[in-house]
Amino acid sequence: MNKTILKSAFIVLLLAGLLLIPRYVESPYALHMMILLFMSVAQGQSWNILGGYAGQHSVGHAAYFGVGAYTTMMLMHSKGVVPWVGVWAGMAAVVVVALIIGSICFRLRGPYFVLASIAVAEIMRLSAINLTPLTNGAEGILATEIPAFKIGATVVTDFVTKVPFYYIGLFLVLLTLAVTYWVQHSKLGYFFQAIREDQDAAHSLGINIALYKNIGLVISAVLTSLAGSFYGIYVGFVDPPTVLGLDVSVQIMLICIIGGMGTIWGPVLGSLILVPLSEALRSNMVTDLLVKIGMVNADSKIGIFLKENLSHAHVLLYGILVVLVILFMPDGLMGFVKKLAARRNREAV
Amino acid sequence: MAVFLQSLISGILIGGVYALIGIGLTLIFGVMRVINFAHGDILMVGMYLTYMIFTMLGIDPFVSVLITFPLMFLFGGALQKVFINRVLDALAQNQILLTIGLGLIMSNTVMLIFTSDYKILSTSYSSATIKVGGGVSVSTPLLISFLITAAITAALYWFLLKTDTGQAIRATAQDRDAAQLMGINVKRMSIIAFGLGSALAGTAGALISPTYYIFPQVGSVFTLKAFVITVLGGMGSVVGATLGGVLIGITESMSAVYISSGWKDVVVFVLFLLVLLFKPSGLMGKSRT
Amino acid sequence: MAILEIKNVSKFFGGLAANSDVSFDVHEGMIMGLIGPNGAGKTTLFNCITGYYPPSKGDVIFNGRKLNGLDPDKVCMLGMVRTWQKVRPLAKLSVVDNVMVGALARTGSLKVAREMAMEQIKVVRMEHRTNFLAGGLPIGERKKLEVARALATQPKILLLDEVMGGLNPAESEEIIQLILDIKQRGLTQMVIEHDMKAIMRISDRIVVLTSGEKLTEGSPQEVVSNPDVISAYLGEPHA
Numbered sequence: 001m002n003k004t005i006l007k008s009a010f011i012v013l014l015l016a017g018l019l020l021i022p023r024y025v026e027s028p029y030a031l032h033m034m035i036l037l038f039m040s041v042a043q044g045q046s047w048n049i050l051g052g053y054a055g056q057h058s059v060g061h062a063a064y065f066g067v068g069a070y071t072t073m074m075l076m077h078s079k080g081v082v083p084w085v086g087v088w089a090g091m092a093a094v095v096v097v098a099l100i101i102g103s104i105c106f107r108l109r110g111p112y113f114v115l116a117s118i119a120v121a122e123i124m125r126l127s128a129i130n131l132t133p134l135t136n137g138a139e140g141i142l143a144t145e146i147p148a149f150k151i152g153a154t155v156v157t158d159f160v161t162k163v164p165f166y167y168i169g170l171f172l173v174l175l176t177l178a179v180t181y182w183v184q185h186s187k188l189g190y191f192f193q194a195i196r197e198d199q200d201a202a203h204s205l206g207i208n209i210a211l212y213k214n215i216g217l218v219i220s221a222v223l224t225s226l227a228g229s230f231y232g233i234y235v236g237f238v239d240p241p242t243v244l245g246l247d248v249s250v251q252i253m254l255i256c257i258i259g260g261m262g263t264i265w266g267p268v269l270g271s272l273i274l275v276p277l278s279e280a281l282r283s284n285m286v287t288d289l290l291v292k293i294g295m296v297n298a299d300s301k302i303g304i305f306l307k308e309n310l311s312h313a314h315v316l317l318y319g320i321l322v323v324l325v326i327l328f329m330p331d332g333l334m335g336f337v338k339k340l341a342a343r344r345n346r347e348a349v
Numbered sequence: 350m351a352v353f354l355q356s357l358i359s360g361i362l363i364g365g366v367y368a369l370i371g372i373g374l375t376l377i378f379g380v381m382r383v384i385n386f387a388h389g390d391i392l393m394v395g396m397y398l399t400y401m402i403f404t405m406l407g408i409d410p411f412v413s414v415l416i417t418f419p420l421m422f423l424f425g426g427a428l429q430k431v432f433i434n435r436v437l438d439a440l441a442q443n444q445i446l447l448t449i450g451l452g453l454i455m456s457n458t459v460m461l462i463f464t465s466d467y468k469i470l471s472t473s474y475s476s477a478t479i480k481v482g483g484g485v486s487v488s489t490p491l492l493i494s495f496l497i498t499a500a501i502t503a504a505l506y507w508f509l510l511k512t513d514t515g516q517a518i519r520a521t522a523q524d525r526d527a528a529q530l531m532g533i534n535v536k537r538m539s540i541i542a543f544g545l546g547s548a549l550a551g552t553a554g555a556l557i558s559p560t561y562y563i564f565p566q567v568g569s570v571f572t573l574k575a576f577v578i579t580v581l582g583g584m585g586s587v588v589g590a591t592l593g594g595v596l597i598g599i600t601e602s603m604s605a606v607y608i609s610s611g612w613k614d615v616v617v618f619v620l621f622l623l624v625l626l627f628k629p630s631g632l633m634g635k636s637r638t
Numbered sequence: 639m640a641i642l643e644i645k646n647v648s649k650f651f652g653g654l655a656a657n658s659d660v661s662f663d664v665h666e667g668m669i670m671g672l673i674g675p676n677g678a679g680k681t682t683l684f685n686c687i688t689g690y691y692p693p694s695k696g697d698v699i700f701n702g703r704k705l706n707g708l709d710p711d712k713v714c715m716l717g718m719v720r721t722w723q724k725v726r727p728l729a730k731l732s733v734v735d736n737v738m739v740g741a742l743a744r745t746g747s748l749k750v751a752r753e754m755a756m757e758q759i760k761v762v763r764m765e766h767r768t769n770f771l772a773g774g775l776p777i778g779e780r781k782k783l784e785v786a787r788a789l790a791t792q793p794k795i796l797l798l799d800e801v802m803g804g805l806n807p808a809e810s811e812e813i814i815q816l817i818l819d820i821k822q823r824g825l826t827q828m829v830i831e832h833d834m835k836a837i838m839r840i841s842d843r844i845v846v847l848t849s850g851e852k853l854t855e856g857s858p859q860e861v862v863s864n865p866d867v868i869s870a871y872l873g874e875p876h877a
Contacts, residue, residue: 057442059386059449104626110584111384112625114445115576119618122573126618130611187742187751194739197728204688204722206714206743206791246569250449257446262730309461316461319453326447327435342771 018170022163031162035234037275038169039227044255044267045176046223049183051253052261054216055196056106060117061224061252063124064094066244068225069232070128070135076233077143084149087229091222097124098221102214109199118246125244140239143232165234172230176223180264183219192216193262224252247315254318258325260334269333274321278314351484356606357599358481362491364598365498366553370571371578371590371597372505373549379522379585380542383433383444387452388550389572393565395421395551397459399558400470410470410558411493417555418548425547426540433543434536452568460565468563475559494556501552502591509587518542522585550575570614577621583631592632641666641795641826642687642718647696649679649686649850656682657693658850664795669821670828671841671858675871678847680830681723684797688720689713701794714743717794721801723830725780729773733764736772736783740790751790758786762816778809785816795826802833814840838862846870 022031043065051057071090075081081089101120105113128135135141146159157164183189191212194202203209232238242248251274259270280286329336370392377385395417402413432451436444477489509515520528521538529535561567578597582589597617604613624631640663649657657679664670672680686693692707699705700718708716719740728736737755738748745751759765762782767775772783781801788796798817802810810833817840820827831837837844837858844861846853848870854861861867 055442057445059445101622104622108625108629111441111445112580112629114384114442115573115580116622116625118573119577119621122570123615123618126611126615130609130615185748187746187748190735190739190742190748190751193731193735194728197730198726200690200710201722201726201728202739203710204690204714204720205740205787206711206719207739208709208711250453253446313457313461315453316457319450319455319457322446322450323432323454326439326443326450327432330439330443 015174022166028162031166033275033279035162035165035169036279037271038166038173039231039234040255040271040275041268042169042172042176042227042230043224043252044259044270045173045180046220046227047252048256048261048263048267049180049192049223050216050220052256052263052266053183053189053196054192054213056213056216057114057253058117058217058220058249059114059246059253060119060121060249061220062244062246062248063097063117063121064221064224065228065231065248065252066121066124066128066238066240067093067097068228069238069243070141070228071225072229073141073143073232073238074135076146077141080147082147082149083229083233087226090225090229094221094225095218098217099214102210102217106210106213106217118249121244121246121249125240128240128244135240138240140237140242142237144236146233159233165230168230169234172226175226177264179219179223184264188212188215196262247318250318254322256332258321258332260332260336260338263332263334263338266332266334273333274318277317281314281317352606354483354485355487356602358485358487359491360599360602361595362487362495362598363557363602364595365495365502366556366594367574367578367598368591368594369498369501369549369553369556370575371582371594372502372587373546373553374575375579375582375585375587375590376518376522376542376549377546378579379587380518380525381433381437381539382441382525383437384441384448384576385543385546386445386448386572387428387455387568388546388575389568389570390452390455391421391425391547391568392550392554392571393459393568394424394455395554396558396561396563396567397463398551399555400468400563403470403472403558409472410555411490411497414497414552414555418552421551422544422548424544424551426544428547429540429543434539437539452572456565456568463565465565470558470563472559488560490559497556498553501549505549505587514541574614574617577617577624579631580621580629581624581631583633586631586633589631589633640664641701642828643697643699644683644687645697645699647683647686647693647698649682649691650694655850657686657847659696660847660850660852661696662845662852662855664826664828666826667821667824668826668842669817669840670826671837671844672828672830672847673832673834673837673844673861674847674853677849679850680847681799682850683847684720684799684828684830688718688797714791714793717792718797719788719791719793719795720797721781721784721788721799723799723803725777725784727772727775727780727783729771731772732769733772733775733783734759734768737787737790740787743791754790754792755786758789761789761819762786763812777804778806778812781805781809781813782816785813789820793825795828796820798827798829798831800830800832802831802836810836834862 025031047061068090071093072083072086075086075089076083097120101116105116129138148158149156191207194207195209195212199209228243231243255267255270255274258273259268260266325332374385374388377383398417398420399410399413402408402416403410428451432447436447474489478486479489479492480486509519517533518538518541521533521535525535574597578593579590581596582593600620601613601617604616608616642664644660644662647657647660648655660683674680685691687698689705689708689710697704697706700716705713728739734752734755737758738751741751741754759768762785764779764782767779775783785801802813805813814836817827817829829840841858843855844858845855846861846867853866853870854864
């Protein structure tokens, strides 16, 4: 009982803190980092529902992210549709995509879903490049003018600062966390996990495998599309490689692999590691640090090499992390933590 | 008519190379049940290897296959021994993720070393063509690579059908446990299979290097196409992969000519989804429970 | 009317006839033993009956309704559930969560499912393992878990595939008692088993399969003294 009270208190305090940050933190860069973090958590939680709980590993979630982003951006840019309406169109679009791929793959045994998920994402990406009249092709869509959000006659926000985006991001995190929590504590969660653990056993226990896989996919796709739409209007620009590329899909998966699949906090942990790490690399923080502590001379060959290339190395880092985690910590950080706790309790966690 | 023949022949020629890629992947899957997501990146390594040999030693890419093949075989074998071997009994998803990770390491290391700049390997005959008659001409490098592919494929079939090791590999692919009980060293078979698969992928890379842009990310499209080929042919079937490769080559070539080159890959991927919808066990129909 | 009618069921894998023209009836409340040497096609028959794959020929009729390859989940919802020769625990879930998965076939409420699960956990005497991770259980308890989980789906007929395989005599005895208790509750059972003594004790009737075909059927006494059955197992006539 004590543990639950402590846990709840911690969560309430954390939430209060997060809500208050924009009041006291002015730095746009800090807010930007928090927004990136929120986006990453939302992406990870969304993927987790299908991949972590139901055990269906989509390596093509960029399809849902990108379709969400593009739909919202296209509607806003060419038809002036406000994004908070546009996101619904995005969600509807990904439901169609999800049901197509689900109905093809989920009655099959084997790795077909993984392969098909990549194929679908690639089809989306190539279509975005080729359907120029619709998507502006490889150039992408640039749309930074977001209409003001009004309730009645009052302007709630003009989207000028990063603050509204911060709260939207936070909302997405809370939404995806809530959905994950609900899934875990419902019949859905039990059936998803049964499918993950042993599909044949689950089937023989009355679980309609194809139906539940599809449900998991649709929930996951819709949430991912929300994250994509959010990305689009926050950054103001989308193009095929940025929102539909394979490394978007891999990145989303990575958040859960590192943090731990099938747990509520796994994607949070994974994001807390990946986002700062990749930002540190991207912004040359690491190189500057190495120079500062004197390990590397800024003008030496190594120094110049690092400065030019380390910023592109974050994907290399992703690859190394994946290999290390799969080989040594296949249940991710949460799994590792749980194992330690279990060893202490000798019971299921 | 000439246009039709032209694209058909081009398709068959490139299909040969695709077949090599597909055979490599299907061998790996057949023997180890591992989905090798790094396959395209291994091909990319073969491309860069060929590029380096060409620029530094001046050896013609088609000749350097003699060097590339064994080197890539060793590379693949090493990958298997150090990494893949550890996850042979792990969940399928972990195997997939591991190979994805390895692929990412490969492509990004190459990017760090060579930058993302597109490299072009031009030989004296890179844009040469040969007139075959009937208004049809074929690209010389494509023709040469097809001939080499045919030779390699023939050698591979001979290896699998006539040699002890080859038959051992086929036995392991059919039933790993039974093969082990018969005294076959299945661990060694896995290393050979992965080595062979990598050698084929790397060689395919070498063969297309005179005609394709060389850049670090070139692998991912080939990985996906390799999977389309193996699924189309039937996962684990070498004959299936051979047929599948040629079929995909023709599909691509025709799509490029009759639809547009921007959509040709989409056609291949849509074809993939259709195969999954109607005949997931592929042409040779080897369905395993 | 029999609760389960197997009518001329055959199953071919390529050229191999794993089941060949097998027919028998199972009546409500009885325990039907299914025996035969390894490779006789017993598990294949279970798979055909429960919809894991459809029979190539013949009919499977459950409570008057033709199944013939109906999906396993629908078969379970109709009231037929099976356990597996190689146990299939949901490893990362706890014992109670495992059994709840079964119970959730009959209720949407987690609370009710948990109550139903605890009931079955008590039946198999595993209350001390309620929150234990299924993956960490020893084989004997995995088998009991699988039975509890199957029972939670509130079946009308329970198919047990070598549920005593790999157990020591004490564990086997526990399972035998469990099977007899289940019979007391009015459930029909079909039991594949290699342990002849156990089969003799629990079965009302026994079907013998060899090489995919039904060799014979009868009471335990009739079957055990049948010379064909003996030679099927031992390969030679036995005095």
